[in-house]
Amino acid sequence: MEPWLGSEAAALCPGWPALLLWVSALSCSVSSPASPSPSLVPRVRTSNNFGRTFLGLDKCNACIGTSICKKFFKEEIRFDNWLASHLGLPSDYLPSYSANYTDDSKTWRPVEISRLVSKQQNEISDRRICASAAAPKTCSIERVLRKTRRFQKWLQAKRLTPDLVQGLPSPLLRCPSQRLLDRVVRRYAEVADAGSIFMDHFTDRDKLRLLYTLAVNAHPILLQIFPGAEGWPLPKYLGSCGRFLVSTSTSPLQEFYGAPPDQAADLAYQLLGVLESLRSNDLNYFFYFTHVDAGMFGIFNNGHLFIRDASTLGVIDKQEGNQAATRAGENKDIFSCLVSDCQAALPSCDTVPERQSLVLVCGQVLPRLLQGKFPSPVQEEIDAALAWCGDDTRPDAEVLGAASRLKDILRPLRTCDPRFAYRYPDCKYNDKF
Numbered sequence: 001m002e003p004w005l006g007s008e009a010a011a012l013c014p015g016w017p018a019l020l021l022w023v024s025a026l027s028c029s030v031s032s033p034a035s036p037s038p039s040l041v042p043r044v045r046t047s048n049n050f051g052r053t054f055l056g057l058d059k060c061n062a063c064i065g066t067s068i069c070k071k072f073f074k075e076e077i078r079f080d081n082w083l084a085s086h087l088g089l090p091s092d093y094l095p096s097y098s099a100n101y102t103d104d105s106k107t108w109r110p111v112e113i114s115r116l117v118s119k120q121q122n123e124i125s126d127r128r129i130c131a132s133a134a135a136p137k138t139c140s141i142e143r144v145l146r147k148t149r150r151f152q153k154w155l156q157a158k159r160l161t162p163d164l165v166q167g168l169p170s171p172l173l174r175c176p177s178q179r180l181l182d183r184v185v186r187r188y189a190e191v192a193d194a195g196s197i198f199m200d201h202f203t204d205r206d207k208l209r210l211l212y213t214l215a216v217n218a219h220p221i222l223l224q225i226f227p228g229a230e231g232w233p234l235p236k237y238l239g240s241c242g243r244f245l246v247s248t249s250t251s252p253l254q255e256f257y258g259a260p261p262d263q264a265a266d267l268a269y270q271l272l273g274v275l276e277s278l279r280s281n282d283l284n285y286f287f288y289f290t291h292v293d294a295g296m297f298g299i300f301n302n303g304h305l306f307i308r309d310a311s312t313l314g315v316i317d318k319q320e321g322n323q324a325a326t327r328a329g330e331n332k333d334i335f336s337c338l339v340s341d342c343q344a345a346l347p348s349c350d351t352v353p354e355r356q357s358l359v360l361v362c363g364q365v366l367p368r369l370l371q372g373k374f375p376s377p378v379q380e381e382i383d384a385a386l387a388w389c390g391d392d393t394r395p396d397a398e399v400l401g402a403a404s405r406l407k408d409i410l411r412p413l414r415t416c417d418p419r420f421a422y423r424y425p426d427c428k429y430n431d432k433f
Contacts, residue, residue, distance in 0.1 A: 067190065068239025068246055077101050077111065077246060098249065101238060110249040112235075116217035116311070117243055117339050125216070125338045132334045145208060150333050154207045158198050160185050167336040170218035171290045171314035175349035179320045180285070184210075187225045189237065213240065215335040219311040220245045233274045233306050235298070250298025250308050253365070257294075261373040263303075265413035266420055268366050270305040271297060272407050275357050284319040288352050292360040294368070304422035316349050355392075355399035362403065363390030374413065381409050 071077050078100050095115050100108040117125070130139040133147070145151055150164070157164055160181040165173045172180075182197040188210055194201040202210070213221060223237035223245075238246040256267055274297075278287035289296075291312040298308030307313070367390075370382055388394065388402035414420075416427035427433035 068241045071101070071239060071246070076103070076105070077113075078108075099246070101246070111238060111246055112249045114219075114245045114247065114309075115243060116219060116240075116245060121339045128337055129334060142208065145212065145334070146204075148334055150335055151208060151211060154211055155204060158200065160199060165214060167332065168215050169336060169338075169340055170214060171312055172218040172222060173214065174314050175316065177317035177320040180315060180317055183225045184221060187227075188221075189224045189239075211335065212338075215338045216243055217311050217339070219309060222310040222313060223247060228306065233277065234310060235300075235306050235308065248300070250300055250306060252295045252308060253297040253299065253305070253369070254294035256299065257368050259369075262413060262415040263419065264369050264373050265410045266303065266415075267299065267305055268370055269407060269410040269414060271361060271366065272358075272403055272410075274305065274307065275361060275403075278313075278357065279354060284317070286316040286318050286352075286354070287357075288314050288316070289357045289360055290314055292357070292364055294365050297365070300422070302421035303419060314349075314352065316352060354396040355394075358399050358403050359390055359392045361390075362386050362399075362406075363392075366390075378409065378413070382406065385409060 068077075097113045099111050099113050101111040102108045126141060127137065129141040129144050130137060133139065133144040135144060154164055161178065162176050162181065165176060165181070185197055185199055186193075186195065188206075190209060191202055191206050199207065220237060220240035223234050226232040226234060228234050228236055235250055236248040238248070240246070253267065253271075256263065259267070289312055296307065296309040296312070297305060299305050363386075367383075367386055370386070372379070374382060385402050385406040389399055389406060391399070394402075416424060416433075418424050420427070423433040
């Protein structure tokens, strides 16, 4: 589908015809040789209209006033590789792209531009939006979404309540508490911080942007409401718009499957610690994964492991409780179907066991990271603990006990040297590290 910008959207942006985005060139080759720093390369202005297939909502309305688009227009974000040819979206639509980011146009640091859904889902979403209004294949999707019953309820709402998000496909909103939704409003970074749980300071467009992001992928919302600066195992949020997100760069865990034993032990130990913090924390939220793979976890240059993709992360409020989704018939609107088929009735949050994330990680991620790395009998002990931890038929207490035993086995296998800068040189003086 060709990128397209509705005439109504363009009219809302005087002075920016078709809102061409002036950026550095984009490369879809992940194996190309390293390119020189953007600050050392002659500035080549190439235009690119990202269009709806990349941003989702009509680009003008989705991006004006948001942090990420300001950074693009000011050229604070540049893609890694510069091309002489005309800039266009890569044919294979990679899930993420390497780029560089600056606050002062002098110092650049690597960032990651992630697509929040696949190319196929993008096209399906746009077709569904137009079809829901019996519109042509191309239409102003923002205009269609504004007319929906759900958004009209959002326009009238002063506070984000569970009934306003019922049926949205994100695990974050499976059974939301009012405390969690208030946190979303207070910490939504794309509007001025009013320090309020009420949405009085949200414009109509702000409300649509938040609703659309929650419906497409809640990953950028999680990065905002549980920031890494407060100790949560998530990368720094730099901005999002439509269907893409910019965050600090990490290397996916699968790139470390061939790591030496001490590094593999360190990463596995960290991952188990991350799951422990998600299960038990000061805010009394219980986080659980509905699906895992190695690409969902990333490692910073200092060796620190974080959650790279939180899109399958659900949240249960152990302090306040959750409002279950009971009115399934009212939930199947276009926002429920943006990235997948309309959701069936959601099961109760009470059915999520405490062991769920551990079973998934111990069964699907850690075996490939730790297999065949250690001499006997240590390897046998690791394999036995993994088998016990990854067994979904065992009760919570047994799975949690196996994870604890696995951490005890891995702890002395880690080394204390500069490769693990996130805990070095502290590990020399404190057993905690």
